[in-house]
Amino acid sequence: MSSQLAPSRALLLAGAAMAAALSSVPAFAADEPGTLVDSVIVTARPDPEDPKVVGDARQKLSKTPGAVSVISQESFASREALALDDILRDAPGVYAQKKWGGDIRISIRGSGIGNANHNRGLLIAQDGVPLNEADGYGDSQIADPLTTRYVEVYRGGNALRFGGALLGGAINMVTPTGKDAGFENQVRVDGGSFGLLRENVAVARQFGDWDGYAAVTNQTGQGWRSQSQQNLQFASLNVGRSFGEAREVRLIINGSNINQEIPGALTEAQFEANPRQIAAGNYNLDYQRNSRGLRGSLRTTWRLGDGLLLEGAVYAVWKDLDHPIFQVIDQQSRNYGLFTRLNWEGQIGGMRADAYAGLWLRKGDLDSNFYANLGTARGAPRSRTLQNADATDVFAEGRLFVTDSLAIIAGATWGTAGRDYESFALPGVGGTFNLKAGKDYEWFAPRFGLLWESEDGTQLFANITKSVEPPNFGSMSPTNTGFAPVEAQEAWTGEVGARGRVGAFTWDVTAYRAQLDGEMLQYTVAPGIPASTFNADKTIHQGVEAAVDWRFAPGWRLRQTYTWSDFTFDGDVQYGDNRLPIAPQHFYRAELRYENAAGWFLAPSVEWSASDIWLDYKNTRKAPSYAILNLGAGWKVNDRLSLFADARNLTDEAYVSNVQAATTWTAGSALLWPGDGRSLFVGVTASF
16 A cells, blocks of 8 residues: 655754754864774773763763663764664664564563563653653654764663663663764765665854754655655754853754554464565555654753762653554643752762762653544544653662772662543443543662772672563553553662773673563554553563673774573463563674775674564464674765665575564464565765
């Protein structure tokens, strides 16, 4: 079925106007761009190749007594990065796999592992402003990789700095500024297989105490499967005013217009016959997901004195969703909040110490209407609800160096969350009724840890953290016709790890074990219908997250990441000790890169999902493991011009990149999301 998606140029034109306004401002000297850095491993010792802004971020995160990473733009600029799975592919412990279009399953330590759609159990933010709504629902599609300077990954309880108490932690994408973008004007065009074409224009300026960055992106594509057309526009504006060292105020505005078709999951027989085919229901009803969003924040970093730094922001987010699936979902949401954190460095009893304390308030409301889906037209109303959410997190953490190299850490977050739901009876529509319902949650989540650091920057760490996740409205009312008071998911997670650099080796290795109570798991009721959620009894998530970079000769580097994910029920009445579906037990990536002094590079790589994946909680059927080979190449012609080519799935392997979950697999279960076939993308970037 051909898409009826009409290109929207309003956002693109508005962003272009912002870019033109900034480009007319005389330029002052900006930081010079750094050389290529693609290690995602945090160490306490600065990497001399890091651009300053990335090095500063690594240094900040190195204070964390747990698993953290920084991913610089330099690591993904020379390949096709369309969404978060491309950015995060080499981050240890992060499972980020494409389902369709921009819908990426992102999970850390099994967070939201049973979630059928989008993100849960992981805070995804841009410039510290949550992309999650106030109820915890997350949508990673509304962030543009091309307007991301670097990404911070806080795995598990290490996201306390954000006020979060989620099992998975937090991912924060940071927008370039006029001071650290590394260019004044930049144009990038890339594209290739499946009709992909993407254009990006960005400008960055620094003028006196002011700086500004603006960018616009336009992206279109047909997709590997039919019913996969995309038409997306993004715009970003970041304007700051400095008032001296570590004192600034910054306004950041991001907008998105996203139109995507949905090809649907396949049964095993359909996948084996033709993995490029469309699910029949998706074709007949023309499944799509179309959204428009606008996010704004006013932020400040203000040094109050020696050893005392205040960070704060107020933000607001608006989103409109038009989502034809089994019914047409029409939703408008508004979210707003306040975040503040006070950082302190000093001494206690003659011993070095530092601490932070903060507050995160957020509130959101959503108007939800379901209509009959008539294919390309909206039919009669099927349901109407109002959903309001609010949450508060008060958090603090401190480090005390009992010796020059050993710190003890203690912290906690106290939080509350509210869910208020109201539905309305519709004349002549059975199953709809007037209902007011709600549920409140409250928790206290402590954290304790140790951090040891040698003189050469090697770190050893250990911590134990409690996490709490209240359900979002998608878990409490998936089909918009009722309210289920799902309980909050709780867990205690212990982790130990090491990171550092010795000679040609850089490493980051963490082992963890989480004992969960009331894990929120979902199962597919029927193709196209939002999944139902239940609280499991006891479950266990444990594993290893490892990354090793080896620069074994001039110009040569071998980068490897490995994730072991052992997720099981723990003596469940119905499922015993069965393994949880979705995540492969063993997942490995490696890239061998040679970079010549003349500026060109060649980088073959492999992605190996080395374990079959269970499809159901009864462990009846598995999706097969796979290995795909890729090849990247590029040439930095000079300081202004660079080219790249990115060839993927060279052997044209038919593989399952992602699955849904069911209680019990049957031959008719449509649970398999095929991965893309052989493809080639090329791009050119000009900076001036």
